[in-house]
Amino acid sequence: MKALRKLAATHEHFELVEVAEPKPEPGWVVLDVIYAGICGTDLHIMHNAFPSWPPVTVGHEFLGRVASTAGVGVTGWVVGDRVVCEPHSLACGICHLCRRGHAEVCMHKRSPGWGIDGGMAERVHVPAHLLHRVPAQVSDLDAALCEPTAIVMTALERTPIPPGGTVLVFGPGPIGLLAAMAVRACGAGRVVLVGRPSSQSRLDLAQRLDIEVWDSTQVDVVARAQEITSGRGADLVLETSGAQEAVASAIAALRRRGRLCVLGVPDSPTLQVPWATAMNRALDVTFSLSSSWASWDAALALMAHGAVHPGPLATVFPLTRWQEAFTALSERRVVKALLDPRAP
Numbered sequence: 001m002k003a004l005r006k007l008a009a010t011h012e013h014f015e016l017v018e019v020a021e022p023k024p025e026p027g028w029v030v031l032d033v034i035y036a037g038i039c040g041t042d043l044h045i046m047h048n049a050f051p052s053w054p055p056v057t058v059g060h061e062f063l064g065r066v067a068s069t070a071g072v073g074v075t076g077w078v079v080g081d082r083v084v085c086e087p088h089s090l091a092c093g094i095c096h097l098c099r100r101g102h103a104e105v106c107m108h109k110r111s112p113g114w115g116i117d118g119g120m121a122e123r124v125h126v127p128a129h130l131l132h133r134v135p136a137q138v139s140d141l142d143a144a145l146c147e148p149t150a151i152v153m154t155a156l157e158r159t160p161i162p163p164g165g166t167v168l169v170f171g172p173g174p175i176g177l178l179a180a181m182a183v184r185a186c187g188a189g190r191v192v193l194v195g196r197p198s199s200q201s202r203l204d205l206a207q208r209l210d211i212e213v214w215d216s217t218q219v220d221v222v223a224r225a226q227e228i229t230s231g232r233g234a235d236l237v238l239e240t241s242g243a244q245e246a247v248a249s250a251i252a253a254l255r256r257r258g259r260l261c262v263l264g265v266p267d268s269p270t271l272q273v274p275w276a277t278a279m280n281r282a283l284d285v286t287f288s289l290s291s292s293w294a295s296w297d298a299a300l301a302l303m304a305h306g307a308v309h310p311g312p313l314a315t316v317f318p319l320t321r322w323q324e325a326f327t328a329l330s331e332r333r334v335v336k337a338l339l340d341p342r343a344p
């Protein structure tokens with residue numbers, strides 16, 4: 001079968017190659033991949049800016065159908081089931097994080113796509129206990145974006161949404177767009193996506209999704225946040241950009257006793273932030289990483305009810321045209337790229 005692999009730990013060493021079919025091990029299943037999503041992490045893996053264990057098939061976000069349940073001890077799944085899969089394979093199960101139910105941040109975890117073979121292939125081999133069934137009414141395109149939606153839902157498990165409150169989402173990338181949709185679905189009053197629009201396509205998409213956008217190069221975000229909240233400031237900010245200016249402006253835009261939830265990965269190890277303002281406002285600050293087990297079901301439930309509809313973010317490329325997809329994504333010509341291994 002065809003698989004997109006990082007063959008060596010050198011810069012940009014990706015290649016579409018023929019590999020042997022995976023054989024189901026005890027407790028594991030083989031999936032026929034429907035779509036595999038490319039995310040920022042994959043670009044980092046390509047450029048050796050994220051750890052990987054080559055040679056390895058890339059892709060940690062995928063939708064598939066169960067192709068084989070021949071692995072010993074696999075119960076509850078039949079061939080043909082449409083599923084998504086948490087990327088928390090090889091979590092140890094015995095460390096203090098696993099025992100607290102946080103296998104997603106286990107230090108021993110090796111995910112498909114960098115630690116073990118991933119989903120940018122015709123088939124992928126994954127532990128059955130990480131699967132989630134996709135409800136019938138959820139489209140393939142929506143379900144293919146379950147992983148980034150679960151990332152957002154995990155952040156919302158950690159940071160409650162103020163009912164009817166004002167929420168700013170910094171960063172108009174896929175996570176920011178999904179966060180704006182999810183926050184709106186979960187009871188916020190006014191939701192604004194704030195960012196420096198790196199491309200017109202992202203702004204157009206936000207508009208099509210009926211999301212209010214403030215261009216931070218044009219709007220005084222802090223003044224505007226106060227203006228729409230009778231001088232108080234925003235109740236909650238979700239920071240998805242990782243940019244220093246965005247973090248500073250997020251803190252300045254919040255009200256006293258407001259909440260900041262951080263999802264954006266910064267480009268540099270340290271950021272200068274207005275710490276005194278954060279202290280003076282008695283802010284609650286939460287950092288959210290990876291996706292919990294419960295967040296996957298929450299993401300699928302919101303999609304099933306039509307409350308979150310990620311499909312429009314996606315542009316599909318055949319797996320054979322993976323280079324085009326990676327380039328389009330890194331040049332920000334598309335918001336989210338999916339690879340289809342079934343397409344010619």
Ligand SMILES: [Zn+2]
Nearest residue numbers: 039040041061
């Ligand atoms: Zn990802």
Ligand SMILES: [Zn+2]
Nearest residue numbers: 092095098106
């Ligand atoms: Zn562990």
